[in-house]
Amino acid sequence: MNTVVLVIIAAAVVGIAAFLIPLLIELRQTVISLRKTAEDRLNPALDELQAVLRNVNGITGNVNEVTEDVKRLSKSVGQIGDTVSGINTLVGSVGSSATVRVISLRAGIRAALEYLIAHLIRKGDRHEG
Numbered sequence: 001m002n003t004v005v006l007v008i009i010a011a012a013v014v015g016i017a018a019f020l021i022p023l024l025i026e027l028r029q030t031v032i033s034l035r036k037t038a039e040d041r042l043n044p045a046l047d048e049l050q051a052v053l054r055n056v057n058g059i060t061g062n063v064n065e066v067t068e069d070v071k072r073l074s075k076s077v078g079q080i081g082d083t084v085s086g087i088n089t090l091v092g093s094v095g096s097s098a099t100v101r102v103i104s105l106r107a108g109i110r111a112a113l114e115y116l117i118a119h120l121i122r123k124g125d126r127h128e129g
Helices: 002-128
Strands: none
16 A cells, blocks of 8 residues: 555656646746846836936036036126125215315315405505505
């Protein structure tokens, strides 16, 4: 009886092996085919992705350069504004200073003329009398 059981077990193992070997071979070919298809489709996509990344890096570099240029321009405009403000203050102070000088000069000339006229009139009064 042990022999019969061993023969049945041996036949079952051979049957399972006969079924599994072609299945494993087919599974192996399917995996190889799947890998090849994935590589064929992914490699061009990866190449395009690398090209896109290079373009994005280039654009980012250009944006950084433009940003630096805008920063420099903004700083220059700020400095120009400061200069114009300083000139405006200077012109205002010079203008008011010049106005004060002109008014002072006018008052001085008037006072000098009044003094001269008053003295000339007094001199004329002394010579007649």
